[in-house]
Amino acid sequence: MKAGSKVRAVRYGPVSLRLHPRALAVGAALLLVALAVALVNLTSGDFPLPASDVLRSLVGQGDAGTDFIVLELRLPRVLLTLLVGAALGAGGAVFQSLTRNPLGSPDFVGITVGAATGALVVMLILGGGGVQVATGAVIGCVATSVGIYLLAFRRGAQPFRLVLMGVGVSALLEAFNSYLIYRGRLDEAMAAQVWQIGSVNGRTWTEVTIVGVAVAVLLPIALYYGRQLTMLSLGDEMAVLHGVPVERSRIVLALAAVGLAAGATAAAGPIAFVALAAPPLAARLTRSPGAGILPAAMMGAALLTAGDWAAQHTLPGDDIPVGIITAALGGVYLTWLLIHERRTRG
Amino acid sequence: MTQTAAVAGPARARTRRRMTGLLIGLAALAVAVVLSIAVGSRFIGPAEVWRVLWNDDGSPSAVIVHQLRLPRTALAIGVGAALGLAGTLMQALTRNPLAEPGLLGVNLGASTGVVIAIAFLGVGSATGYVWFAFLGAALTSAIVFALGGSGRAATPERQVLAGVSFTAVLGAIVWAVLVTRRDAFDKYRHWDVGSLSDRETDTLVQVAPFLVVGILLALALGGRLNALGMGDESATALGAHPGRIRVLGIVAITLLCGAATAACGPLWFIGLAVPYIARMFTGADHRWILVYALVLGPTLLLVSDVAGRVLVSPAELPVGVVTAFLGAPLFIALCRRRKLRLL
Numbered sequence: 001m002k003a004g005s006k007v008r009a010v011r012y013g014p015v016s017l018r019l020h021p022r023a024l025a026v027g028a029a030l031l032l033v034a035l036a037v038a039l040v041n042l043t044s045g046d047f048p049l050p051a052s053d054v055l056r057s058l059v060g061q062g063d064a065g066t067d068f069i070v071l072e073l074r075l076p077r078v079l080l081t082l083l084v085g086a087a088l089g090a091g092g093a094v095f096q097s098l099t100r101n102p103l104g105s106p107d108f109v110g111i112t113v114g115a116a117t118g119a120l121v122v123m124l125i126l127g128g129g130g131v132q133v134a135t136g137a138v139i140g141c142v143a144t145s146v147g148i149y150l151l152a153f154r155r156g157a158q159p160f161r162l163v164l165m166g167v168g169v170s171a172l173l174e175a176f177n178s179y180l181i182y183r184g185r186l187d188e189a190m191a192a193q194v195w196q197i198g199s200v201n202g203r204t205w206t207e208v209t210i211v212g213v214a215v216a217v218l219l220p221i222a223l224y225y226g227r228q229l230t231m232l233s234l235g236d237e238m239a240v241l242h243g244v245p246v247e248r249s250r251i252v253l254a255l256a257a258v259g260l261a262a263g264a265t266a267a268a269g270p271i272a273f274v275a276l277a278a279p280p281l282a283a284r285l286t287r288s289p290g291a292g293i294l295p296a297a298m299m300g301a302a303l304l305t306a307g308d309w310a311a312q313h314t315l316p317g318d319d320i321p322v323g324i325i326t327a328a329l330g331g332v333y334l335t336w337l338l339i340h341e342r343r344t345r346g
Numbered sequence: 347m348t349q350t351a352a353v354a355g356p357a358r359a360r361t362r363r364r365m366t367g368l369l370i371g372l373a374a375l376a377v378a379v380v381l382s383i384a385v386g387s388r389f390i391g392p393a394e395v396w397r398v399l400w401n402d403d404g405s406p407s408a409v410i411v412h413q414l415r416l417p418r419t420a421l422a423i424g425v426g427a428a429l430g431l432a433g434t435l436m437q438a439l440t441r442n443p444l445a446e447p448g449l450l451g452v453n454l455g456a457s458t459g460v461v462i463a464i465a466f467l468g469v470g471s472a473t474g475y476v477w478f479a480f481l482g483a484a485l486t487s488a489i490v491f492a493l494g495g496s497g498r499a500a501t502p503e504r505q506v507l508a509g510v511s512f513t514a515v516l517g518a519i520v521w522a523v524l525v526t527r528r529d530a531f532d533k534y535r536h537w538d539v540g541s542l543s544d545r546e547t548d549t550l551v552q553v554a555p556f557l558v559v560g561i562l563l564a565l566a567l568g569g570r571l572n573a574l575g576m577g578d579e580s581a582t583a584l585g586a587h588p589g590r591i592r593v594l595g596i597v598a599i600t601l602l603c604g605a606a607t608a609a610c611g612p613l614w615f616i617g618l619a620v621p622y623i624a625r626m627f628t629g630a631d632h633r634w635i636l637v638y639a640l641v642l643g644p645t646l647l648l649v650s651d652v653a654g655r656v657l658v659s660p661a662e663l664p665v666g667v668v669t670a671f672l673g674a675p676l677f678i679a680l681c682r683r684r685k686l687r688l689l
Binding site for chain 2: 337
């Protein structure tokens with residue numbers, strides 16, 4: 001056994017916990033990185049502020065002007081980025097473990113495209129906004145998940161087939177989405193398109209609440225049931241032998257992951273590839289075979305915050321949607337993954 | 347019965363089957379053409395169509411037929427043939443039953459070229475951006491083929507994923523350009539959805555030379571694709587040059603996909619479905635599959651286009667939406683099979 005995967009048991013009265021020191025250390029380090037980048041994001045913008053002023057505002061000691069910029073304009077966006085990143089990372093980790101496939105993340109199996117369809121229907125056909133769009137996204141997300149699950153899981157679970165079903169369903173929904181955008185009025189269509197790419201621009205406390213609630217409720221559930229993921233990944237028979245209620249754990253975990261993805265997408269749109277890339281990157285740092293959910297969540301937060309910084313600084317004077325940055329980097333990562341996997345197999 | 351007759355019997359039966367299938371295909375194409383000219387927001391009866399077709403008397407029907415429906419039908423025939431042939435070539439070269447210009451990202455590669463042309467270079471007409479479409483299509487097909495592994499084939503699924511991942515990168519580039527440019531976005535969204543309507547009337551004329559060269563090249567490759575299907579060693583032993591065949595194949599795919607995409611936007615499904623249907627009649631002989639593709643591609647695209655005009659009448663569903671809704675179920679059904687057979 002490698003030095004990195006040491007487990008320490010902590011017992012305190014009737015409570016016992018298994019701690020993975022390295023996973024915790026990596027999680028804490030990633031959280032610090034995410035917070036540091038978040039602080040940088042709070043200081044930068046059209047009106048640069050020194051970090052000391054920002055910190056003073058955060059603890060309630062700033063002057064009115066700085067307070068307005070930091071607390072009203074920038075803080076919702078920064079918090080949203082952190083929370084959405086965490087939700088995507090955690091959801092991705094659960095999905096990848098359940099499907100036993102590095103490609104089995106919510107953005108790749110088409111779930112977030114379904115969320116986009118739901119949101120676009122609300123935006124462009126029903127003419128709703130704000131919370132209604134978020135509701136539409138959640139409905140679309142859940143409906144698509146159920147559909148893909150039913151398509152892929154006939155005659156036994158086939159994780160790779162799940163990914164391919166996702167590709168097929170995505171293609172269908174994307175065509176429908178581009179039709180909605182095609183028939184909309186130009187301004188609405190453009191707003192819908194930006195939403196569809198995934199963006200944290202111009203978000204308010206409403207969206208922060210949506211994803212905040214999702215993370216606060218579902219992340220603990222995912223963490224609690226996630227302890228059994230290692231057992232589940234050994235195969236159903238082994239898991240049953242070790243006393244894991246297989247079906248219940250799997251369904252609870254899948255629902256929690258769909259909920260996390262739905263919350264993140266409802267708040268920020270279908271941001272691509274964070275859910276795909278965060279868990280394996282975190283697993284590399286923790287040197288464990290499966291990604292821990294907590295390190296993956298922190299990695300997601302760090303990645304998306306860094307991506308948002310890049311989105312604000314890539315084109316001078318332009319604030320491009322963060323989804324563009326993650327799609328570009330994620331596509332490169334995925335291409336590398338495919339080449340690498342083929343080499344190691346061949 | 348002599349031995350030759352015993353061998354010739356099934357061969358003759360197969361040829362008869364192939365001829366019958368081709369005749370059915372041609373009949374279906376004829377029906378599709380008639381429908382495409384007759385059906386629309388204003389229905390024109392077949393007799394009326396026939397009359398104004400030869401006698402452009404300036405009546406409303408004649409104007410509709412000559413100005414709108416004939417060019418649109420001709421464009422669908424050209425683009426459908428191109429996509430059908432391109433799909434056949436891709437499936438033969440990769441030996442992958444899921445290979446398809448849309449799925450593997452070649453059409454989006456062409457799109458990326460077009461977007462860059464529209465947004466940065468101010469190119470406005472199909473004559474101008476067809477070159478950028480070619481460039482994008484050529485680069486993408488080369489990259490996706492390399493990723494999927496050329497000689498020792500990777501699994502069909504993996505190749506699709508390579509296409510999807512590369513598509514994501516291209517999509518990101520496209521949107522990075524478009525979200526900041528309102529006018530380019532407006533042009534692009536009408537083109538991206540995949541549509542045969544509101545194209546400039548001379549679009550077909552502009553892309554026709556490329557289509558013709560691509561089609562001829564594809565048809566000429568038929569026999570060599572058969573040799574390639576036996577594996578590189580056997581093909582070399584038979585005197586074929588696998589490398590040369592692949593390069594010629596990619597050139598043909600580039601011409602066909604680039605021209606088709608420049609004319610109507612990225613469409614998928616035609617390239618997936620056509621070889622699949624053709625093989626049901628022809629078996630594995632690519633000389634026949636390619637001829638079938640030439641007939642089936644236009645038929646499918648015309649039928650999809652007519653369906654798009656009828657389904658939400660009086661409005662119109664762009665043909666790209668119709669083909670996606672037909673293609674996704676086919677793709678899903680193919681993937682649901684227990685194991686995909688390599689071609």
